[in-house]
Amino acid sequence: MGGKVIPISGNYAVAYAAKAVDVDVVAAYPITPQTAVVEKLAEFVANGELDAEFIHVESEHSALSAVVGASAAGARVFTATSAQGLLLMYEVMHIASTMRLPVVMSIATRAISAPINIWCDHSDFMASSDTGWIMLMALNAQEAHDLTVAAFRIAEDPEVELPVAVGYDGFWVSHTVEPVEVLEKDEALKYAPKRRRQYVLDPERPLTMGSLASPDWYFEFRVQLHDAVERSREVILRAFDEFGKSFGRVYKPVDGYFTDNADLVLISMGSASGTALTYVEEARKSGVRVGLVNIRQFRPFPEEELYKHLEGAGVVAVVDRALNPGSAFVGPLYSDVVLTLFKRGLDIPVLDFVVGLGGRAVTRRDFDEITKRSLAYLGKRMKDIKQHYAFIGVRE
Amino acid sequence: MCQGCGAAIVMRHLLKALGKDVIIAHATGCVEVTTTPYPETAWRVPWIHVAFENAAAVASGIEAAIKALKRKGAIDCSKKVKVVAIGGDGGTVDIGLQALSGMLERGHNVLYVLYDNEAYMNTGIQRSGATPMYAWTTTTPAGRVWRGEWRRKKDIVSIVRAHGVPYVASVNLAYITDFYAKVRKAAEIEGPTFIHAYSPCVPGWRYEPHLTVKIAKLAVQTGIWINYEIEKGVLRVTTPVPKRLPVEEYLKLQGRFGHLTKEEIEAIQRIVDEDVEYINKLVGATVIGPVERRG
Numbered sequence: 001m002g003g004k005v006i007p008i009s010g011n012y013a014v015a016y017a018a019k020a021v022d023v024d025v026v027a028a029y030p031i032t033p034q035t036a037v038v039e040k041l042a043e044f045v046a047n048g049e050l051d052a053e054f055i056h057v058e059s060e061h062s063a064l065s066a067v068v069g070a071s072a073a074g075a076r077v078f079t080a081t082s083a084q085g086l087l088l089m090y091e092v093m094h095i096a097s098t099m100r101l102p103v104v105m106s107i108a109t110r111a112i113s114a115p116i117n118i119w120c121d122h123s124d125f126m127a128s129s130d131t132g133w134i135m136l137m138a139l140n141a142q143e144a145h146d147l148t149v150a151a152f153r154i155a156e157d158p159e160v161e162l163p164v165a166v167g168y169d170g171f172w173v174s175h176t177v178e179p180v181e182v183l184e185k186d187e188a189l190k191y192a193p194k195r196r197r198q199y200v201l202d203p204e205r206p207l208t209m210g211s212l213a214s215p216d217w218y219f220e221f222r223v224q225l226h227d228a229v230e231r232s233r234e235v236i237l238r239a240f241d242e243f244g245k246s247f248g249r250v251y252k253p254v255d256g257y258f259t260d261n262a263d264l265v266l267i268s269m270g271s272a273s274g275t276a277l278t279y280v281e282e283a284r285k286s287g288v289r290v291g292l293v294n295i296r297q298f299r300p301f302p303e304e305e306l307y308k309h310l311e312g313a314g315v316v317a318v319v320d321r322a323l324n325p326g327s328a329f330v331g332p333l334y335s336d337v338v339l340t341l342f343k344r345g346l347d348i349p350v351l352d353f354v355v356g357l358g359g360r361a362v363t364r365r366d367f368d369e370i371t372k373r374s375l376a377y378l379g380k381r382m383k384d385i386k387q388h389y390a391f392i393g394v395r396e
Numbered sequence: 397m398c399q400g401c402g403a404a405i406v407m408r409h410l411l412k413a414l415g416k417d418v419i420i421a422h423a424t425g426c427v428e429v430t431t432t433p434y435p436e437t438a439w440r441v442p443w444i445h446v447a448f449e450n451a452a453a454v455a456s457g458i459e460a461a462i463k464a465l466k467r468k469g470a471i472d473c474s475k476k477v478k479v480v481a482i483g484g485d486g487g488t489v490d491i492g493l494q495a496l497s498g499m500l501e502r503g504h505n506v507l508y509v510l511y512d513n514e515a516y517m518n519t520g521i522q523r524s525g526a527t528p529m530y531a532w533t534t535t536t537p538a539g540r541v542w543r544g545e546w547r548r549k550k551d552i553v554s555i556v557r558a559h560g561v562p563y564v565a566s567v568n569l570a571y572i573t574d575f576y577a578k579v580r581k582a583a584e585i586e587g588p589t590f591i592h593a594y595s596p597c598v599p600g601w602r603y604e605p606h607l608t609v610k611i612a613k614l615a616v617q618t619g620i621w622i623n624y625e626i627e628k629g630v631l632r633v634t635t636p637v638p639k640r641l642p643v644e645e646y647l648k649l650q651g652r653f654g655h656l657t658k659e660e661i662e663a664i665q666r667i668v669d670e671d672v673e674y675i676n677k678l679v680g681a682t683v684i685g686p687v688e689r690r691g
Contacts, residue, residue, distance in 0.1 A: 024465060024468065025460045027457060051467065051468060053461070055456055055457065055460050058495070061450060062450060062452075062494070062498055065446055065457065066456050069421060069458040070458060072458065073419065073458045073465070074465060075465055194470075201419045202419075202442055202471075206439065206442045209444040214434070
């Protein structure tokens with residue numbers, strides 16, 4: 001079990017994953033901080049290490065359109081992007097999911113313009129959160145590699161047949177070189193085998209894809225998409241379970257640390273969870289009863305798994321790396337967390353802390369401040385909070 | 397589809413010429429919406445529609461998939477399958493131009509068919525880059541200030557040709573043997589090929605449904621539409637017109653030109669004369685002759 005360990009960046013880790021599962025068609029367009037994924041894949045194809053068609057598309061819109069076409073024709077496909085590129089793909093993202101095409105895409109998360117900024121936050125990832133894609137977020141380069149391999153198995157599962165996006169933080173993960181155990185082709189294909197799907201474009205069995213649906217039919221298509229996303233919960237759990245058995249690394253929809261009887265549980269997603277964990281471990285040593293939940297599976301949102309870590313908490317602090325100006329929730333992750341608790345009748349204070357926009361570093365000091373501010377609400381209820389959100393690390 | 401629809405005639409003959417071993421990638425438009433009302437379909441060949449501006453990109457992906465799957469032994473290598481992209485003028489010369497350029501430049505083995513009805517007909521007759529001079533549309537109405545469209549039709553064939561593709565041709569449904577020969581040739585040639593198909597539109601051009609073929613024929617006879625092909629860079633006019641009819645013969649049957657003055661008709665005549673001269677120059681002979689007024 002397991003391949004060799006090599007020092008590579010998050011971007012390269014993703015490219016190695018796409019190679020390991022023997023993708024047939026890659027279409028991608030360069031954008032910082034994702035570019036190295038595409039460069040590495042081009043190198044693999046150029047060297048004959050990967051037998052794939054590499055389409056040098058003229059935009060991200062065409063990148064996703066081309067892999068949608070290739071997937072419809074029965075190929076295993078991969079693309080990658082960030083920020084503006086993801087926004088340009090937005091139209092086609094909805095189409096890929098409702099047409100039930102198992103496209104896999106990696107997203108090196110980045111702030112969106114304006115002002116133009118190439119550094120990390122989750123604005124791009126969050127902007128695609130309601131497109132019917134399964135969305136996973138990797139914490140480091142190893143996870144980016146592993147989740148990309150798992151993504152193919154999940155996407156192509158006959159119970160699912162949905163596109164999957166694997167996010168990982170731009171620069172913090174995409175450009176950080178870490179030791180990564182890279183899976184070999186045979187073991188990756190054993191875990192995520194290829195199969196000929198039932199409905200593909202083939203002159204032997206003509207079919208029409210992407211037809212016009214009137215008010216008599218459209219609704220059913222969308223509900224079927226919803227049902228498939230819901231069904232994917234079980235498939236993802238099985239895929240993670242099987243991954244652990246095959247390769248020894250165990251993934252879950254959420255990770256909980258010190259969440260039993262915690263006065264405060266922090267909720268974070270992406271590389272900041274690593275910093276948060278270091279903070280939590282230190283704080284625990286000095287007697288602060290703080291815990292942490294890392295969200296790995298963002299869509300479908302893992303309510304049950306999350307709730308188990310929150311039901312004993314005094315206060316919850318959501319750490320958001322994106323902003324929805326003018327919304328009732330301000331940070332997008334906050335809305336999912338609040339609803340998870342509200343639906344289960346748990347009335348504890350939930351605060352939202354927006355951090356690290358446009359690549360601003362998120363430090364242990366930030367988590368310390370979040371913790372202090374949050375613990376002031378211990379024993380209170382939701383309605384006692386005057387201001388639900390705060391920006392951490394921003395100029396006054 | 398509307399009674400007398402030019403695009404319907406184009407599609408019927410296009411598919412007949414192509415045969416069964418094709419996969420179609422279709423842009424959003426009249427033909428797409430009218431032929432695939434779920435759960436029915438008019439297509440007996442594999443067909444996909446994704447969006448408006450990306451038929452060429454989707455076709456690129458399908459072609460790449462077939463190549464990869466054949467090479468890797470996942471599908472039958474011996475079977476020849478032609479990928480065909482179809483788009484209207486809006487989906488091709490306007491919103492889909494970038495994807496088309498990418499597909500042509502990368503050299504995909506795809507035939508792209510543009511059915512040109514000279515405006516956004518699916519949304520109800522709005523001007524596109526392919527709308528001809530002085531044509532009325534709902535967004536270029538004829539009023540006190542505007543006199544219909546005031547810009548010349550975008551020369552899409554020259555844009556396509558500039559990509560150095562092996563085969564480009566224009567076809568007209570009133571010249572059906574020429575139509576079949578060109579579609580078959582375009583499908584057989586390896587690499588990106590392009591067919592520009594003239595597609596009269598009854599409600600958009602405002603004429604009686606029974607006049608579709610007559611109008612199509614008049615387009616060629618007046619020199620407004622020229623049937624030609626460009627193979628390996630060499631242009632050949634496939635329907636020579638020794639003596640042209642005046643453009644008025646073509647314009648007067650269509651309500652979209654109903655507001656034109658004598659001067660405006662003369663202006664259109666001058667544009668057509670220029671276009672004809674340009675083609676004759678490229679050919680190096682007078683394949684399209686001068687205007688001859690009917691007795």
